[in-house]
Amino acid sequence: MRIGVAIDLGTSGFRAQKIDLETGEIKKTVITLRNPLPGANVMDHLDFAIHYGLDKAHGLSATAVKNILAELGVDLAEMEKFSICGNPIQLSIFQGIPIEDLAYAGERKKQKYHIEEQNRDARIIPLAEIEGFEEAANCKLFVPPAIKHEVGADALALIVKAGMIESNEIAIATDYGTNAEMALKANGVIYTGSAAAGPALEGQEIEYGSIASPHTISDVEFEGENLRCYVLDRDMTATRGDLVNPKTGEIIEKGELTAKGITGTGVIALIEAGMRNKLIVLPKIQTPDGVLHLQDGIKFTNKDLIEAGRAIGAIRAGHITLCASAGIDMEELQTAHMSGAAGTYMDAAKAHKVGMIPYNANYVSQIGNTSLTVAREILLSEDRLWELQTIAKEIVGTHVMFATSDAFKEAYMLELAYWNEGMAFKMLQKFLKKKKLPIIGEPSSILKIDRQVERDIPELGEEGLEVLEKVGTYLTMVIEGCEGCHKCVKVCPNGALRMEENGTVKIRTDLCDGANCQRCLHACPDDRFKWENLTVTGK
Structure with a gap:
């Protein structure tokens, strides 16, 4: 059998499939629960690569990919084709391409710091040219093109698979993930942007959050005054979990599966259900202890609500900004496409009610x-x-950089006031009108939902799905003169760090929050903990 591997280098985790090149048949699927780079989002990954070395970032990415290949049962020396897809930062890090041009939104800053724009067109090269893959002497690497800046091959994939190239209708497509890539087609023109919604939509930055994986809560429904949890099983299918009193955590009825966390889709479902049943009145949870209780001790707190509100607000602000750029009203936007793991498992009707899908949409x-x-x-x-590549060249001119967009800034500030400060919805509408931005209408009462797939990865292959809970990437160093106080270990919120003999520190990178944390660095009393001294190891 001639073997190839396709992999999505996602910000929140990698997803790979072993393919029979002769038949096109999927043989096996492997997913990771986290990205191998330290950090909770793509900007953390970018920061790590710039401040501590592209070589370190590439080493972690390459090691993770090789661990995935091993889990797929693929020998590098025998693999013939290898293809990757993802945002430009992840693809560049894997290939060892400089990423400084992705760190700055404005052209003036790039000129000021003499930063050269990198070519991210489609290409086919020997995989052996990528450091760490020298054994793959007979394998070709296939890399799809980026559109512009942070909007890359993953956004292009979204546009193509949503059918936006062929269709002339006004429609918006959104990948509901950490970076929230989105595209709007209006008057024959495609506008793209990325709202950087944050990791809450992938279940991260939520206390009990998790990427979609077996034994995670992906949906909830009220049954009377109690909350039914729905938990993903081994095949990533939602299964009845426990029926719980959300105010106390009391189990009313045991379900079929236990749960270890809640996905981003579960968070959205919980917010919608909570708002509908008055257990959430923005900006607070209205239970006696300010917590919504789910099964197996899983909780949703006011802090979690703030994080989720920021993510939802960023997406809606992005939709408003693209409509403003296209010169259309939100009410003209009646078709929406959802992609990504969150976009698949999310209940579209619930997402619509909380504003993640434009209110005027009547088809999703x-x-x-x-x-x-x-x-x-x-x-x-x-x-x-x-x-x-041809399609990417055609739409590069209408990319909207949200980081420098006044419309996005204004819309997002209003969204934060709505979600995190309790500003009334009518006031939100009023201020949008005052600032001459597209106005959010009332939710459409008729919503047709076309759920084209039951899982974000419809076909898993005859060998099934393997979840790689440990990506298997580490950073290590010897701290000279370490007195063994272990303060760096104690302050790590995720248990990512351990101290071994002779002052050797080892960080499990897929658990490390990176630039978003660095408590270990600041905890060292003698200032001996230096991230720049860390080296990559796969053991």
């Missing part, structure tokens, strides 16, 4: 993991790769 399609799908397509067809 859920299209699954488009990034992995496109990675698989270019693995099997070189023509498909060059077709994507």
Whole structure:
């Protein structure tokens, strides 16, 4: 059997499939629960690569990929084709391409700091040219093109799989993940942007949050005054979990599965249910202890509500900004496409009610993991790769940089006031009108939902799904003169760090919050803990 591998290098985790190149058949799927780089979002990953070395970042990414290949049962020396898809930062880090040009939104700053724009067009190269993959002497690497800046091959995949190239209707497509890539087609033109919604939509930055994986809560429904949890099983199918009193955590009825966390989709469902049943009145949870209780001790707090509100607000602000750029009103936006793991498992009706889908939309399609799908397509067809390159060139001119957009800034500030400060919805509408931004209408009473896939990865292959709970990437160093106080270990909120003999520190990078934390660095009483001294290890 001739073997190829397609992989989605996602910000919140990697997803890979082993493919029979002769038949196109998927043989096995492996996913990770976290990205191997320290940090909770793509900007943390960018920060790590810039401040501590692209070589370290690449080493972690490459090591994780090799661990995934081992889990797939693929020998580097025998693999013929390898394709990747994802945002430009993840793809650049894996390939060892400089990323400084992705760190600055404005062209003036790039000129000021003499930063050279990198070529991120589609390409086919020997995989052996990538450091760490020298053994893959007979394998070709297929890389899809980026559109512009932070909007890359994953966003292009979204546009293509949503059918926006062929269609002339006004429609918006959103990948409901950490970076929230989105595209709007209006008057024959495609506008793109990325709202950087944050990791809450992938279940991270939520106390009991988790990426979608077996034994995580992906949905909730009220049954009377109690809350039914729905938990993903081994095949990533939602299964009845416990029936719980959300005010106390009392188990009313045991379900079929235990839960270890809650996904981003579960968070959205919980917020919608809480608001509908008055257990959430923004900006606070209205239970005696300010907590919504789920099964197996899982809780949702006011801090979690703030994080989720920021993410939801960023997405809606992005939709408003794209409409403003296209010169259309929000009420003209009646078709919406949802992709990514969150966009697949999320109850579209609930997402619509909390504002993650434009209120005027009356048709929503859920299209699954488009990034992995496109990675698989270019693995099997070189023509498909060059077709994507042509499409990318056509839409590069209408990319909207939210980081420098006044419209996004104004809209997002209003969203934060609504979600985190309790500003009334009518006031939100009033201020949008005052600032001459597209106005959010009332939710459409008729919503047709076209759920095209049941799982974000519809086909897992005959060998099934393997969840790689430990990515297997580490950073280590010897701290000279370490007195062994272990303060760095004690302050780590995720248990990512351990101290071994002779002052050797070892950090499990997929658990490390990176630039978002660095408590270990600040805890060292003698200032001997230096991140720049860390080296990559796979053991």
